[in-house]
Amino acid sequence: MSRFVFATAQYQSGNWDSAPLVPPNIIDTLAQYTSLDLAPVGAIVPLGSPSLLNFPFVFLTGHLPVRFTDQERSMLQRFVERGGFLFVDDHNHDIDGAFHKTAVEEIERAIGPLRNLPNNHRLYNCFFEFPDGPPTTGHELNGWGDNLVHEHLLATMHGDRIAVLYSNKDYSSEWNFHPRTKRFLSVDPTRFAVNVIVHALTR
Amino acid sequence: MSTQATARRTVVRDEQSVLAPLERARGSLRNVAIARAFLLFVAVSAIAWVLVTIVTFLMSRSSEAGFTAPGPLLLLALIPALAVAAASLSRELPRLTRERVALWVEEHNPLDFALVTAADSRAGAAERLGPRLTGIPWNDLLRQAARRRLFRPAVAALLGVAAAFLVPVALTSIVTVSIAGVAGTSAMVEPVRPTSGPLAGIRATVTPPAYSGVAASTLNDPASIAALVGSRLVVGGRLSTELDVSALLGDRTLPVAMDGGSWTTRITMPNAPALVKLGAGDAERMVLLLPQPDSVPVVVLSAAVADTVLREPRGMIQLEANARDDLGLASARWEWIVTTGGGEQFQARSGTLGDVQLRGARTAELRNSLDVSSLSVIPGDVIHVRATATDRNNIGGPGVGTSETRTIRIARPDEYDSLTIEGVAPPPADSALLSQRMILLRTERLVARMARMQRQAVVDSSRSLADDQATLRRRVGRLVYQKLGEDEDAEHSHFPGDGHDHGEEQRLDPADILARADAATGSGVPEVLDFEGDETPVVAINRPLLEAYNHMWDAGRALEIADPEGAVPPMRLALEAIQRAREAERYYMRGRPPRVVVDIAAARQEGKSTGTGSLRVPLGADDPGAAARVARLERAAILAMRNPAAAADSLIVLQLEVMSHGDLAAALGEASNLIRAGESAGTAMARARRLASPGGVRRSPLSAWRGW
Numbered sequence: 001m002s003r004f005v006f007a008t009a010q011y012q013s014g015n016w017d018s019a020p021l022v023p024p025n026i027i028d029t030l031a032q033y034t035s036l037d038l039a040p041v042g043a044i045v046p047l048g049s050p051s052l053l054n055f056p057f058v059f060l061t062g063h064l065p066v067r068f069t070d071q072e073r074s075m076l077q078r079f080v081e082r083g084g085f086l087f088v089d090d091h092n093h094d095i096d097g098a099f100h101k102t103a104v105e106e107i108e109r110a111i112g113p114l115r116n117l118p119n120n121h122r123l124y125n126c127f128f129e130f131p132d133g134p135p136t137t138g139h140e141l142n143g144w145g146d147n148l149v150h151e152h153l154l155a156t157m158h159g160d161r162i163a164v165l166y167s168n169k170d171y172s173s174e175w176n177f178h179p180r181t182k183r184f185l186s187v188d189p190t191r192f193a194v195n196v197i198v199h200a201l202t203r
Numbered sequence: 204m205s206t207q208a209t210a211r212r213t214v215v216r217d218e219q220s221v222l223a224p225l226e227r228a229r230g231s232l233r234n235v236a237i238a239r240a241f242l243l244f245v246a247v248s249a250i251a252w253v254l255v256t257i258v259t260f261l262m263s264r265s266s267e268a269g270f271t272a273p274g275p276l277l278l279l280a281l282i283p284a285l286a287v288a289a290a291s292l293s294r295e296l297p298r299l300t301r302e303r304v305a306l307w308v309e310e311h312n313p314l315d316f317a318l319v320t321a322a323d324s325r326a327g328a329a330e331r332l333g334p335r336l337t338g339i340p341w342n343d344l345l346r347q348a349a350r351r352r353l354f355r356p357a358v359a360a361l362l363g364v365a366a367a368f369l370v371p372v373a374l375t376s377i378v379t380v381s382i383a384g385v386a387g388t389s390a391m392v393e394p395v396r397p398t399s400g401p402l403a404g405i406r407a408t409v410t411p412p413a414y415s416g417v418a419a420s421t422l423n424d425p426a427s428i429a430a431l432v433g434s435r436l437v438v439g440g441r442l443s444t445e446l447d448v449s450a451l452l453g454d455r456t457l458p459v460a461m462d463g464g465s466w467t468t469r470i471t472m473p474n475a476p477a478l479v480k481l482g483a484g485d486a487e488r489m490v491l492l493l494p495q496p497d498s499v500p501v502v503v504l505s506a507a508v509a510d511t512v513l514r515e516p517r518g519m520i521q522l523e524a525n526a527r528d529d530l531g532l533a534s535a536r537w538e539w540i541v542t543t544g545g546g547e548q549f550q551a552r553s554g555t556l557g558d559v560q561l562r563g564a565r566t567a568e569l570r571n572s573l574d575v576s577s578l579s580v581i582p583g584d585v586i587h588v589r590a591t592a593t594d595r596n597n598i599g600g601p602g603v604g605t606s607e608t609r610t611i612r613i614a615r616p617d618e619y620d621s622l623t624i625e626g627v628a629p630p631p632a633d634s635a636l637l638s639q640r641m642i643l644l645r646t647e648r649l650v651a652r653m654a655r656m657q658r659q660a661v662v663d664s665s666r667s668l669a670d671d672q673a674t675l676r677r678r679v680g681r682l683v684y685q686k687l688g689e690d691e692d693a694e695h696s697h698f699p700g701d702g703h704d705h706g707e708e709q710r711l712d713p714a715d716i717l718a719r720a721d722a723a724t725g726s727g728v729p730e731v732l733d734f735e736g737d738e739t740p741v742v743a744i745n746r747p748l749l750e751a752y753n754h755m756w757d758a759g760r761a762l763e764i765a766d767p768e769g770a771v772p773p774m775r776l777a778l779e780a781i782q783r784a785r786e787a788e789r790y791y792m793r794g795r796p797p798r799v800v801v802d803i804a805a806a807r808q809e810g811k812s813t814g815t816g817s818l819r820v821p822l823g824a825d826d827p828g829a830a831a832r833v834a835r836l837e838r839a840a841i842l843a844m845r846n847p848a849a850a851a852d853s854l855i856v857l858q859l860e861v862m863s864h865g866d867l868a869a870a871l872g873e874a875s876n877l878i879r880a881g882e883s884a885g886t887a888m889a890r891a892r893r894l895a896s897p898g899g900v901r902r903s904p905l906s907a908w909r910g911w
């Protein structure tokens with residue numbers, strides 16, 4: 001079995017690289033809590049490239065409007081049909097923001113409708129226990145963005161598995177710090193990423 | 204007007220009046236010729252159509268493929284028909300001259316060639332022969348001619364058209380009879396599943412959604428029904444017996460209306476394929492519903508052709524796009540989004556432009572201009588524009604098609620002179636470029652002046668320049684070796700024969716250097732750089748720098764021997780190489796995030812991943828009897844000098860007590876045996892002493908110096 005490589009989607013529109021420290025931070029978290037065989041550096045994969053199919057898990061974020069090209073849309077469909085897991089996080093933490101509206105539109109057009117993911121889904125207890133559903137981020141508690149605490153994550157299901165996991169909670173801001181900073185935090189906010197990736201790899 | 208001209212005109216008018224019936228007959232004959240050609244066209248095309256149908260039927264039978272009427276092949280049938288019609292016209296029309304028509308009349312109604320003579324304009328006898336031309340039965344002649352010329356083509360056309368209608372019907376009935384025969388044969392060995400049961404002969408009327416503009420159609424005895432999603436289907440038939448008909452769509456029971464001997468059920472075409480199960484008494488029948496989705500409009504953006512950056516927030520941007528849809532477009536427009544901000548603070552606003560109602564057009568072109576200043580954008584804003592079109596699908600739609608998105612960014616004032624995202628430091632080779640140019644200029648001035656200078660002054664100036672050149676060479680060397688991953692001062696890896704041999708220190712020849720440069724830059728690596736990127740996105744930067752470095756060596760040697768003229772060519776080559784390196788250095792990767800390599804082992808607290816530490820052997824627990832054993836051993840050694848037997852016994856007793864310490868017991872046994880045998884037991888006693896004290900032998904400190 002090959003190493004797990006944390007892949008970040010590079011799409012032509014918007015700012016795909018808005019959270020550059022999320023990948024190393026999540027890799028560090030995975031190294032701490034799991035025995036997964038990990039690549040020490042994340043990958044950047046163009047969304048319209050066939051190399052997208054080399055990765056089981058792809059992270060996508062940004063602030064700006066998302067407009068997939070036909071190639072990106074087609075490749076994303078192939079990615080999902082072949083069992084890929086796309087985790088999309090709205091770096092704007094704003095349901096009225098440009099990213100949310102355009103990304104949701106593009107995902108629903110390419111893959112299918114996004115629905116609320118129940119908070120008792122296996123995603124929330126496949127590694128760490130999150131009995132209340134997705135952990136709340138500091139940006140939500142501070143009232144930034146849309147001034148909402150989002151109760152659910154959204155998901156597009158492909159059969160009985162999650163094809164696209166969509167978050168309005170701005171984990172991109174919550175997790176965008178250097179791994180060394182983690183030692184100063186009383187509660188590691190990146191633990192939920194372990195659940196997301198473990199679920200993506202074991203569902 | 205002259206009298207002669209008036210008389211000529213009067214003659215012409217008289218001639219025309221005399222020959223007018225002839226001209227009318229000529230026109231009628233021309234019409235007959237055209238009608239004949241048309242009838243020939245119809246007849247030939249119908250016959251050809253019948254032939255094509257028969258050939259298609261025979262081919263379908265030989266290939267066991269289904270027979271269908273060859274509609275598109277009708278075009279093939281038109282080709283010979285057009286040829287025949289054209290041939291007929293080209294043959295008939297040129298013959299219908301006035302003289303030949305007159306001859307034809309004379310042939311059927313002899314006038315002693317009076318009409319022929321009158322028709323000959325050269326004879327000029329029309330007026331004179333006029334009285335003889337009265338009484339010609341023009342109508343009778345023309346009717347006979349028309350009957351003769353048109354009868355056969357008309358019959359052929361009628362027969363052809365009749366055959367064209369009848370032959371496909373006949374062939375279809377042949378196929379139906381054939382299929383029924385096969386079914387009858389299979390019925391001998393299989394359960395009854397006939398098309399002739401109570402559910403045979405059903406009819407389905409398909410009414411597509413109104414928005415599609417497609418007419419309703421009827422299918423006879425269909426096995427499957429393909430129609431647009433949302434189409435209204437009315438499936439029905441007649442029953443010869445008193446039976447109830449049931450209909451199931453999936454698990455849902457459909458209402459069936461019975462009216463006398465006929466039944467109907469109404470279905471709306473679902474989104475996904477489904478099976479309709481019909482039942483009547485013991486008979487069952489299934490009809491497959493095949494929904495045809497309405498395609499969303501396809502929108503192709505043709506202008507603006509690429510994303511762009513505007514220097515100032517004003518100007519007009521031309522927008523062009525084409526939209527098409529399979530059933531018809533409802534509307535189209537441009538959508539724009541303007542995003543303002545940066546970092547964590549972004550705001551967006553959106554709007555539309557050039558909204559047009561297309562009322563079912565299959566294709567449309569959108570041409571508009573986007574006035575950037577009307578969007579109130581400021582430097583740093585990004586405008587996203589795309590074209591969208593909707594179709595008229597009011598069942599599951601409307602379907603929305605969108606084009607690619609173009610982004611137009613308004614440049615910030617601080618990025619006018621750079622295409623890079625981040626301001627970058629000037630490449631280090633720039634300063635080398637200036638220095639090399641200065642040294643070159645100074646050398647060229649020296650060359651120009653050296654003829655007027657004393658030799659010693661030339662030598663001094665040249666060596667001064669050689670020092671400057673050497674300093675510059677070392678700076679370039681530092682750049683090179685930094686990129687090669689060497690120590691900055693690793694210039695001392697000289698080439699053999701470069702005059703700076705330092706004995707046994709490591710030597711690199713130019714091939715090694717270039718190979719290492721290739722390895723450092725990736726230019727010599729055959730595989731593509733992976734996604735992790737390379738530390739140096741600049742390709743082959745080291746190669747021109749190394750060339751400059753070598754040329755500087757040549758220039759420096761020439762200056763050292765006071766040959767400034769010989770130093771100029773390598774200096775120019777060095778300058779050129781530095782320029783190439785400088786240009787190569789200008790390439791920067793865009794959007795490159797910081798590269799953080801996670802130390803997986805450290806995160807897992809597994810220590811260093813390389814190197815093996817020495818094994819630590821834990822100290823044993825203190826042995827409280829060790830000191831006593833050592834003391835007893837020492838006393839036995841002293842006793843051995845006085846009473847060897849007693850010493851041997853003491854050692855045996857001690858051996859018995861330490862039998863659990865195998866080596867010590869063995870050493871004690873050996874020592875006791877040697878003492879008892881009167882031999883030297885020093886070595887055995889020494890080993891026993893060492894083993895008796897696991898912490899090592901504690902030696903007494905040296906005695907103080909007591910002098911000689």
